[in-house]
Amino acid sequence: MTLAKTPIYFDTDLGIDDSMALxxxxxxxxxxxxxxxxxxxxxxxxxxxxxxxxxLGIAGRADIPVAVGCHDWLAHPFDGGSPEVHxxxxxxxxxxxxxxxxxxxxxxxxxxxxLAHEHPGQLRVLAVGPFxxxxxxxxxxxxxxxxxxRVVVMGGAAMVPGNMTPVAEANVNHDPExxxxxxxxxxxxxxxxxxxxxxxxFEEADRIALVDSGRPVAGAIAAMMDGxxxxxxxxxxxxxxxxxxxxxxxxxxGHLTYASAPVVDVVVDDTDGPGRGQTIADLRGRFRGxxxxxxxxxxxVLELERPFAPMLLERIVSL
Amino acid sequence: MTLAKTPIYFDTDLGIDDSMALxxxxxxxxxxxxxxxxxxxxxxxxxxxxxxxxxLGIAGRADIPVAVGCHDWLAHPFDGGSPEVHxxxxxxxxxxxxxxxxxxxxxxxxxxxxLAHEHPGQLRVLAVGPFxxxxxxxxxxxxxxxxxxRVVVMGGAAMVPGNMTPVAEANVNHDPExxxxxxxxxxxxxxxxxxxxxxxxFEEADRIALVDSGRPVAGAIAAMMDGxxxxxxxxxxxxxxxxxxxxxxxxxxGHLTYASAPVVDVVVDDTDGPGRGQTIADLRGRFRGxxxxxxxxxxxVLELERPFAPMLLERIVSL
Numbered sequence: 001m002t003l004a005k006t007p008i009y010f011d012t013d014l015g016i017d018d019s020m021a022l023x024x025x026x027x028x029x030x031x032x033x034x035x036x037x038x039x040x041x042x043x044x045x046x047x048x049x050x051x052x053x054x055x056l057g058i059a060g061r062a063d064i065p066v067a068v069g070c071h072d073w074l075a076h077p078f079d080g081g082s083p084e085v086h087x088x089x090x091x092x093x094x095x096x097x098x099x100x101x102x103x104x105x106x107x108x109x110x111x112x113x114x115l116a117h118e119h120p121g122q123l124r125v126l127a128v129g130p131f132x133x134x135x136x137x138x139x140x141x142x143x144x145x146x147x148x149x150r151v152v153v154m155g156g157a158a159m160v161p162g163n164m165t166p167v168a169e170a171n172v173n174h175d176p177e178x179x180x181x182x183x184x185x186x187x188x189x190x191x192x193x194x195x196x197x198x199x200x201x202f203e204e205a206d207r208i209a210l211v212d213s214g215r216p217v218a219g220a221i222a223a224m225m226d227g228x229x230x231x232x233x234x235x236x237x238x239x240x241x242x243x244x245x246x247x248x249x250x251x252x253x254g255h256l257t258y259a260s261a262p263v264v265d266v267v268v269d270d271t272d273g274p275g276r277g278q279t280i281a282d283l284r285g286r287f288r289g290x291x292x293x294x295x296x297x298x299x300x301v302l303e304l305e306r307p308f309a310p311m312l313l314e315r316i317v318s319l
Numbered sequence: 320m321t322l323a324k325t326p327i328y329f330d331t332d333l334g335i336d337d338s339m340a341l342x343x344x345x346x347x348x349x350x351x352x353x354x355x356x357x358x359x360x361x362x363x364x365x366x367x368x369x370x371x372x373x374x375l376g377i378a379g380r381a382d383i384p385v386a387v388g389c390h391d392w393l394a395h396p397f398d399g400g401s402p403e404v405h406x407x408x409x410x411x412x413x414x415x416x417x418x419x420x421x422x423x424x425x426x427x428x429x430x431x432x433x434l435a436h437e438h439p440g441q442l443r444v445l446a447v448g449p450f451x452x453x454x455x456x457x458x459x460x461x462x463x464x465x466x467x468x469r470v471v472v473m474g475g476a477a478m479v480p481g482n483m484t485p486v487a488e489a490n491v492n493h494d495p496e497x498x499x500x501x502x503x504x505x506x507x508x509x510x511x512x513x514x515x516x517x518x519x520x521f522e523e524a525d526r527i528a529l530v531d532s533g534r535p536v537a538g539a540i541a542a543m544m545d546g547x548x549x550x551x552x553x554x555x556x557x558x559x560x561x562x563x564x565x566x567x568x569x570x571x572x573g574h575l576t577y578a579s580a581p582v583v584d585v586v587v588d589d590t591d592g593p594g595r596g597q598t599i600a601d602l603r604g605r606f607r608g609x610x611x612x613x614x615x616x617x618x619x620v621l622e623l624e625r626p627f628a629p630m631l632l633e634r635i636v637s638l
Contacts, residue, residue, distance in 0.1 A: 275594030282485040
């Protein structure tokens, strides 16, 4: 007897660490990527779709449908991406072989809604870019908030500084209005924010291990990581890169053991004040083991039990 | 030869931990309290003046002038205090012997301005309540921002949760508009916020040691602490009280050694959004030892080298 694979919808602004996240998913046999939607963030939604298709091509997974999603954010236009972090093309300005596959003729928002209905109670939604598609989907069809199994997102910063402003993490800061909708919808959400993602890094030695593996996906990711490590030298003081999105992927796969991950009230600051883009988690119960907060449905991952980089490296080189 | 004592202006909504702070100052021979101004916070400004005069009476220090300051906050009326924390009278609803002394016939704002001019380059301003008087003073006479030696405040929460909202500490949250003015003025400010003050506590054993000392000020503070420890049981899960204001007093006296206290840009969220009352410190340089931020003039104390409770206990029982 074969156990059913967990169906996953993957939403991404792919993205260098997004590429690592996709590789992690592709290397995980117990999940099945039912569809990938793209969104503007690290690069445009169209570019993210191209990058995703090309990386899937290298992995020999042209069977996975990729849908272009929202180009602009809920309340503001797409800002052109983050070339200083992810390169002008989102993947460190390296050129991947262009895959023959094209995006499907379905909007990412509709893909997510369809998949939620096709897999009632089962679909795991993993979002590693701005939450625009998720917000648009739950606004278009609120029923999906009851249908999906869980939403896992990379985003936020609870008790550590942000990375775009002193308090705002990039995915949330790009579209705070969308993040507010996603955190307010009555589904179960798990957030992997900077509290945990800045504490797990690939070192230069890991990048070299990717190269040395001789594996095609690993090689592509190592090439993307080169400039990314330059950017992160300004953050960490060395060529180490934070493993933001792959951590969320591993969480969506159920592979992480949390040392601290309270379920608490979370709201998003979508004002135009200095706190714009902050995910405000109510962690005031920290001295008493975070007593239950009635109605809270967001699990904020603060700390893992074990190092993540070795798990990630092993999976990427297995492709 | 006698070394000149450091002149201090003490601004307070006295207050239980404020009383500990005042005791700490009174027990420190190398500083001289030139004046005390009161403000609405834990209780009204008038009540805080009464409490201050009565505590000074017990300490035999009726010579220190006490000026009533702002009753209301800059943009909002005083809210009636925090009876659930500090009792209806600000000092845990205990009755102190009423001192004969009355407040001076000078507003706290004018006292602060006068003292700044009388002690150019020397006055240390210690504020442990809402920053209303300080803000009103620097708005009325901007020159004082160049005249005072340093402003030391109890307030804020940088990388830990707030105590009034998930992100806002009480002193800042009571009057965010004032805090914004004080943090924006070009003086040197040191903030002792919840990052450090929640990590230093008096245990029930310390309270009993205050009683056992048989000293009058220690006895009064131990009596005030009784209900305060009840409140904090809901926070810490035991009868331990956070040493907020006395830590700021010790900082103003130059007695603390900081393990981490970066000088960084700090802004205050004075919007009406969910982040209202948050002090937003730019701590993004945390992985690189907090590189200099040009123009930054706020030192945010995050961690001390040594336990504080023994220092505080020793001083209070010495009175």
